[in-house]
Amino acid sequence: MKFVSYIYKGNQGYGIVSKDNTKVIPMDILLKKIGKDLPENFLEFIRTYSDSLIPNLQEVINHNGNGTISLDNVKITAPIPYPRRNVFCLGKNYADHALEVKSLPGGKAAIPDHPIYFTKVADPVIGHMDKVLIPKDYTEKIDYEVELAIIIGKDGKDISPEDVESHIFGYTIGNDISARDVQTKHVQWFKGKSLDTFTPMGPWIVHKSEIEFPVELDIRCKVNNEIRQNSNTKNLIFDIPYIISDLSKGLTLRAGDIILTGTPAGVGxxxxxxxxxxxxxxVECFIEKIGTLVNVIE
Structure with missing residues (x-):
């Protein structure tokens, strides 16, 4: 089940994408049929319902005969354009990437013994086919980083590795755009990754029921059709159960939180x-079983 946020005839909405990726069923139609109120946006949907309506929604979809909108007629936006707080990120979480970024802040080119957490402002997250704007008077070294993004489905603190999947809503694709010269100048990652339009995400969120756990998905990035990054999420140094369990120690993760899990080798x-x-x-970012996120640099 794929959840998409969109603009249709000037109005914002969200819904579920058909299996052939050609249509969207608006959520207001689906929730009306099961007698539930419509939250304002998809973030509020997750915070209100989490996984509880998935069987009901699937049943309605199976019997839905009308009310769909062609995806060609909507503007796909980021699934969660305005996260409730900054996006959680992991640095150097693929061994090959950790070894290729010798000049970046965060230590030497050694594989980390513990997760490297940082955060980035995403206000807003941009979506599929949106433009990444380079502030040319400020930075000249813009890089791409394809990443698997986890969407938290329910609040949790001190989550055990065995309980991690129950706290996940689903997955999407992120591109952690980075100004490398800004990172180097400030000797940290926050500012160089938080510039406006530097967090593309999408095109939709795939519910966790569609992706087998543990998550082992091919992940790639192309620039102008040239493959730059090509790996699999099984190569994460710290896997998803470890990440969420460790991150939640003493820190409450909230429904709707977004975690970028790191990028493989092949960055600029x-x-x-x-x-x-x-x-x-x-820039085309692909993750198996999710899709392709495309953005143009301007």
């Missing part, structure tokens, strides 16, 4: 010479 700074993004570049 890892090449010699570097391959940074420039105006006109098209």
């Amino acid at each position: 700074i890892g090449f010699s010479p570097h391959k940074y993004l420039k105006s006109g570049d098209v």
Whole structure:
């Protein structure tokens, strides 16, 4: 089940994408049929219902005969354009990537012994086919990072590894756009990753029931159709049960929180010479069983 946020005829909405990825069933139609109130946006849907309506929604979809909208007629937005707080991120969580980023803040090119957590402002998150705007008077070294994003489904603190999946709502694709020169100048990651439009995400959220746990998905990134990153989430140094259990120690994760799990090797700074993004570049981020997130650099 894929959940999408969109704009249709000037109005914002959200719903469920058909299995062939050609149509969307608006959530107001689905919830009306099962007698539930419609939350204002998809973030509030997760906070209100979490997983509780999945069987009901599936039954309604199976018998739905009308009310769909062609995906060609909507503007897909980020699934959660305005997260309730900053996006949680992990640095150097693939061994090959940890070894390629020698010049970045966060220590030497060693594989970390513990998760490296940081955060980035996403206000708003941008969506599929949206433009990444380079502030050319401020930075010249813009990089891409395809990442599996986890959407938390219910509040939890001190979550055991065995209970982690029950706290997940679903997964989407993130592109952790980064200004490498800003990172280096400030000797930390926050500012260089928090510039406006630097958090593309989407095109939709796939419910966890569609993806087997543990999560082992092919993950790739292309720039202008050239494959730059190509790996599998099974290569995460710290896997999803470890990440969520460890992050939740003494820190309450909230329904709707977003966690970017790290990026594999092949980022622009890892090449010699570097391959940074420039105006006109098209970046395609793909994750198996989720789809493709496309953004244009401007």
